Amino acid sequence: MSEYSQNKTIIERIIDYYVRNVSRDNQKRAWKWTFRFFVLATIVTIGFPTYVMLKSAFQPEVTLFSNTFHWIPPAVTLENFRELFSGTNFWTFYLNSIIAALGTMIISVTGATLAGYALTRFSFPGKKRLAQSVLFSYMFPPLLLALPMFMIWRDFGLINSFPGIILAHSARSLPFDIWLMWKFFQTVPISYEESAWVYGAGRIRAMRDVAIPMALPGIVAVSIFSFAISWSDFTLANLLLTQEGMKTLPIGMIGFIEQQAVNWGLIMTASVMMAIPAFLLVYFLQSYLLRGFSVGGLG
Incomplete structure (x- = not known):
């Protein structure tokens, strides 16, 4: 018998022993x-x-670059927040991000x-191919x-x-938003x-009062996705927005990187503030988000 056959026989014996001698309850517990x-x-x-x-x-x-790692900081301070709020244009950057994200959300939800x-x-010629090509265009970086x-x-x-x-x-x-809503309206x-x-409603009223409420989870998923795309974008914003205001x-966080040093305290503090809106949005709408993505084939 070859070495391969011997190895295969040993593995088969181990599996057979496990199946015969380990109870189904223990198998479920192990998994x-x-x-x-x-x-x-x-x-x-x-x-x-x-963390x-x-x-x-x-x-x-x-103390950020101490040689000893502390799970609990030896000293706690709000100095980073004070410097971020009073010594930088943080609130201007923050407001600009909110305006851009909300505007993107409105246009994306409406269009999608x-x-x-x-x-x-x-129904029209090439409908399915058009829908597939829309998703294909999302693949371009x-x-x-x-x-x-x-x-x-x-x-x-x-500009x-x-x-x-x-x-x-x-x-x-x-x-991606159009593709997701296309998938979701198929379930309505x-x-x-x-x-x-039959009761006299036109197509627009039927869409507004019947189809859209039933597609609400998909609309919420599109809202969160479009908000995240705008909120975290760096490439397009860096090219299209050159004025400080x-x-x-x-x-704006690039300004915290100086020529000879990186202000990690400000960067981490700004990152915390940046994560709060996205976290709250997903936390309160997570059930709609999961349902919308599952219908779209991502769950």
């Missing part, structure tokens, strides 16, 4: 604890950088809802689109303006709208 281990490992992997960010934000800068409804309810977008935006006078950055972020977010039975038509928070 359960294995699953818990991987979940815990994932939480630790994701949570540790967040370091929070700890560094409340820690004096002189109308386009997703039209792709689901109307922002860096590839940045230069052509800059040239077009410059010709239309949209250093809220309409310009909102349209840029919407163009980046809309392909058209018979409900037909019942509304128009910069968003990811671009």
Whole structure:
């Protein structure tokens, strides 16, 4: 018998012994604890950088690079927050980011809802191919689109303006948003709208009163996704927003990197403040988000 066959026979014997001698309850318990281990490992992997960010934000800068790692900071201070709020243009950057993210959210939700409804309810040649090509356009990285977008935006006078950055972020977010709403409207039975038509409602009213409320989880998922795209964008904002008063928070944080040093205290503090809106948005709307992504084929 070859060495490969011997190894295979040994493995088969181990599996057969496990199946015959280990009860089904013990097998389920083993798989359960294995699953818990991987979940815990994932939480630790994701949570540790967040913990370091929070700890560094409340820690004096002189102790950030101590040779000894402390799980609890030896000293806690709010000096980083005072310097961030009073010594930088943080609130200007923060307000600009909020305006850009909310504007992107409004345009993306409106455009994706109308386009997703039209792709689901109307028939025209090449509809399925059009829907698939919309998602394909999302695969292009922002860096590839940045230069052509800059040239077009410059010709239309949209550089250093809220309409310009909102349209840029919407163009980046809309392909996936349209595909998600197209998938979600497919789960809304058209018979409900037909019942509304029987009672005298037009298509627009049936869409507003019947289809859109039933597609609310998908709309919430699109809202969160488009908000995140705009809130965390660096590439397009760095190219389209050059004036100090128009910069968003990811671009404004570059100013905390000095020529000879990096102000890690300010960077970590700004990162904490930047994470708060996204965390609250996802936390309060997480049930809609999970349902919307599961319908879209991501769950």
